[in-house]
Amino acid sequence: MESTLPILVALPLAVAFVMPLLEKLREPEWLIDLIATLGSLGLLVLSVRLVGAEVGPYWMGGWDGTGGVFGIALKCDGLTRLMLVTISGVAFVAVLFSLAYMRRYTSKGFYFCLFFLMVAGMNGVALAGDMFNLFVFLEVAAISSYALVAFGCESEELEASFKYLVLGGLASTFVLFGVGILYNLTGTLNMDQIHAQMKGLAGNPALYVAAGFFVMGLGLKAAMVPFHAWLPDAHPSAPAPISAMLSGVLIKALGVYTLARVFFSVLGPAPEYAAVLMALGALSMIAGVLLAVGQWDFKRLLAYHSISQMGYVVLALGIGAAVLSRPGGSRVVAGLAIFGGLFHMFNHAAFKSLLFLCSGATEYATGTRQLKELGGLKHRMPVTSACCRVASLSIAGVPPFNGFWSKLIIIVAAVQAGYLWLGALAALVAFLTLVSFVKVQRYVVCGELPERHANVREVPASMCVAMVILAVVCLGAGLLVPYMMAPHVGLLDQAAEALAPGVEAVEVVLGGVAP
Amino acid sequence: MTAPYVLTMVLLAIGIYAIACKRNLIKVVIGVMVAEYAVNLFLILLGYRTGGFAPIRTEAMDQAAGAAEAAKSFAAASVDPLPQALILTSIVIGLGVVALLAAMAIRLHEKYGTFDVSEMRKLQG
Numbered sequence: 313m314e315s316t317l318p319i320l321v322a323l324p325l326a327v328a329f330v331m332p333l334l335e336k337l338r339e340p341e342w343l344i345d346l347i348a349t350l351g352s353l354g355l356l357v358l359s360v361r362l363v364g365a366e367v368g369p370y371w372m373g374g375w376d377g378t379g380g381v382f383g384i385a386l387k388c389d390g391l392t393r394l395m396l397v398t399i400s401g402v403a404f405v406a407v408l409f410s411l412a413y414m415r416r417y418t419s420k421g422f423y424f425c426l427f428f429l430m431v432a433g434m435n436g437v438a439l440a441g442d443m444f445n446l447f448v449f450l451e452v453a454a455i456s457s458y459a460l461v462a463f464g465c466e467s468e469e470l471e472a473s474f475k476y477l478v479l480g481g482l483a484s485t486f487v488l489f490g491v492g493i494l495y496n497l498t499g500t501l502n503m504d505q506i507h508a509q510m511k512g513l514a515g516n517p518a519l520y521v522a523a524g525f526f527v528m529g530l531g532l533k534a535a536m537v538p539f540h541a542w543l544p545d546a547h548p549s550a551p552a553p554i555s556a557m558l559s560g561v562l563i564k565a566l567g568v569y570t571l572a573r574v575f576f577s578v579l580g581p582a583p584e585y586a587a588v589l590m591a592l593g594a595l596s597m598i599a600g601v602l603l604a605v606g607q608w609d610f611k612r613l614l615a616y617h618s619i620s621q622m623g624y625v626v627l628a629l630g631i632g633a634a635v636l637s638r639p640g641g642s643r644v645v646a647g648l649a650i651f652g653g654l655f656h657m658f659n660h661a662a663f664k665s666l667l668f669l670c671s672g673a674t675e676y677a678t679g680t681r682q683l684k685e686l687g688g689l690k691h692r693m694p695v696t697s698a699c700c701r702v703a704s705l706s707i708a709g710v711p712p713f714n715g716f717w718s719k720l721i722i723i724v725a726a727v728q729a730g731y732l733w734l735g736a737l738a739a740l741v742a743f744l745t746l747v748s749f750v751k752v753q754r755y756v757v758c759g760e761l762p763e764r765h766a767n768v769r770e771v772p773a774s775m776c777v778a779m780v781i782l783a784v785v786c787l788g789a790g791l792l793v794p795y796m797m798a799p800h801v802g803l804l805d806q807a808a809e810a811l812a813p814g815v816e817a818v819e820v821v822l823g824g825v826a827p
Numbered sequence: 828m829t830a831p832y833v834l835t836m837v838l839l840a841i842g843i844y845a846i847a848c849k850r851n852l853i854k855v856v857i858g859v860m861v862a863e864y865a866v867n868l869f870l871i872l873l874g875y876r877t878g879g880f881a882p883i884r885t886e887a888m889d890q891a892a893g894a895a896e897a898a899k900s901f902a903a904a905s906v907d908p909l910p911q912a913l914i915l916t917s918i919v920i921g922l923g924v925v926a927l928l929a930a931m932a933i934r935l936h937e938k939y940g941t942f943d944v945s946e947m948r949k950l951q952g
Contacts, residue, residue: 382909444913444916448916448920451920451923451924455920455923455924455927458927459927462931462934465934466938467935467938467939467947467949468949470931470934470935470938471935471947471949473931474852474928474931474932474935477924477927477928477931478846478855478859478928481859481862481863481924481928482842482843482846482859482862484920485839485842485862485863485865485866488866488870488917489839489866489869491913492866492869492870492873492910492913495873495909495910495913496873501909
């Protein structure tokens with residue numbers, strides 16, 4: 313089972329390298345489509361297979377160099393498994409959607425090459441067991457996403473991608489500063505060994521500088537306010553399946569997951585870090601939704617909502633960290649907050665990707681993204697409008713869809729931890745999200761069909777299948793909540809346990825290394 | 828020993844200044860490059876040991892003192908090789924980023940007819 317871990321990075325890399333060859337040799341389109349679909353399906357199968365199993369660290373090259381100090385480890389704890397399943401699931405659906413959608417762009421082979429490089433990078437980030445490996449895969453995924461945002465090569469897309477590139481490059485520079493400071497303080501890059509040395513370093517000012525660099529760099533990747541300026545331009549300008557990938561998994565794998573890893577598994581929860589995370593989360597939640605309510609471009613509205621929902625996740629993680637670092641803090645409440653945050657991360661991947669795919673389908677059929685020009689699509693595009701409705705209900709937090717459960721858990725955890733104002737704020741933001749999506753529903757799905765769109769047809773079958781799969785996941789995750797919460801078996805519970813005690817992951821790796 | 832570190836931070840500040848305040852696209856790209864080199868310089872400085880030598884083991888060292896002794900004194904006196912490996916990777920990543928930036932700058936010039944950033948304001952709100 314352990315050899316599955318490097319395959320999760322090697323398989324998308326292999327597919328990515330084959331694609332430009334196929335493109336240059338003018339291979340038929342169906343071959344490119346087939347390889348892409350099989351590749352992403354294979355990733356999904358491998359990730360799901362990992363869910364129940366206890367997989368130990370995999371040392372690259374079989375070399376754990378002098379007791380693990382110089383070896384490069386890939387480790388797979390509960391949180392990694394959750395990320396892998398999320399990434400592979402959304403990637404598979406995005407590939408299905410791209411088969412028809414990307415015919416309108418220039419070159420599918422190059423598109424899939426960049427796409428699978430991005431997936432390889434994200435899998436690598438999820439699997440990374442040491443800080444520099446994390447940084448390298450972070451860069452691989454980020455650079456592929458810069459190129460993908462600019463894929464259409466129109467002036468708006470280039471402008472958005474340039475802004476994203478410059479800010480993202482600066483953020484990566486900050487992350488590398490943080491990694492360098494941590495290496496200097498501890499003498500090792502392995503995450504678990506750094507964590508083991510944290511007790512001796514408590515109160516060291518250099519540690520706070522490193523944490524500050526990480527917050528700035530990773531906060532930008534996660535689109536936290538005030539580092540969010542690139543997202544409202546980049547996500548709408550990308551082709552729809554790439555917007556789904558960016559909003560659905562990239563800001564999570566590169567931003568929120570790495571924030572959780574650094575502040576829980578490496579640095580360890582402390583009151584200062586928790587306060588910063590909660591502040592960022594609360595600010596992003598409220599700023600994102602207030603900026604979103606006034607938007608009239610469908611995709612730009614969705615992009616602002618991504619900022620807001622990521623604020624929810626970071627807020628929940630911050631509450632968990634705050635409770636864990638209190639002297640008498642209840643582990644149950646911390647576990648509940650972290651569980652809510654991770655559940656919301658998974659749910660957001662499902663419903664935000666679905667929303668972006670629906671907006672892509674709408675644009676494919678009608679040629680516009682402006683809400684004022686759309687209307688009444690339920691008459692002519694039943695599948696798209698049904699899926700759009702499911703996703704809007706999910707993000708607004710209407711039972712029995714998945715968004716309701718995760719938001720409820722976050723609000724309950726906030727109140728139980730003693731942060732009544734944050735719980736009230738979360739509820740207010742949920743209400744504003746509902747307002748925003750009622751507007752979307754009224755302008756896109758319901759109402760009158762404008763004259764010029766009288767002849768729109770439903771989108772091709774592969775796009776419909778992709779959207780229906782995500783809609784089923786939204787409904788299923790909502791109805792199957794008890795199954796996902798089952799202790800030690802449920803996917804989410806394993807992920808929360810990986811963060812809440814913080815020591816479990818350490819013991820797994822060092823247990824195999826200590827002489 | 829803090830002067831070189833201060834230099835690193837000054838370089839980072841110059842890079843951020845160029846990114847934030849310059850209107851020419853190419854100057855923004857140069858700002859990104861300067862910031863990346865600031866972090867590379869920082870990593871090299873972390874590994875440096877005053878009076879240390881380059882981390883290359885030779886036969887002569889082993890013969891002079893015996894393998895285990897030579898290894899220990901080597902580890903105690905040489906410059907740390909790990910940050911050097913980190914920097915090589917970082918330089919290559921920087922190369923990729925700057926190549927992409929330059930390609931995008933050329934395309935932007937084709938689309939907008941100018942390198943001036945304040946002209947590229949199509950995305951508002």
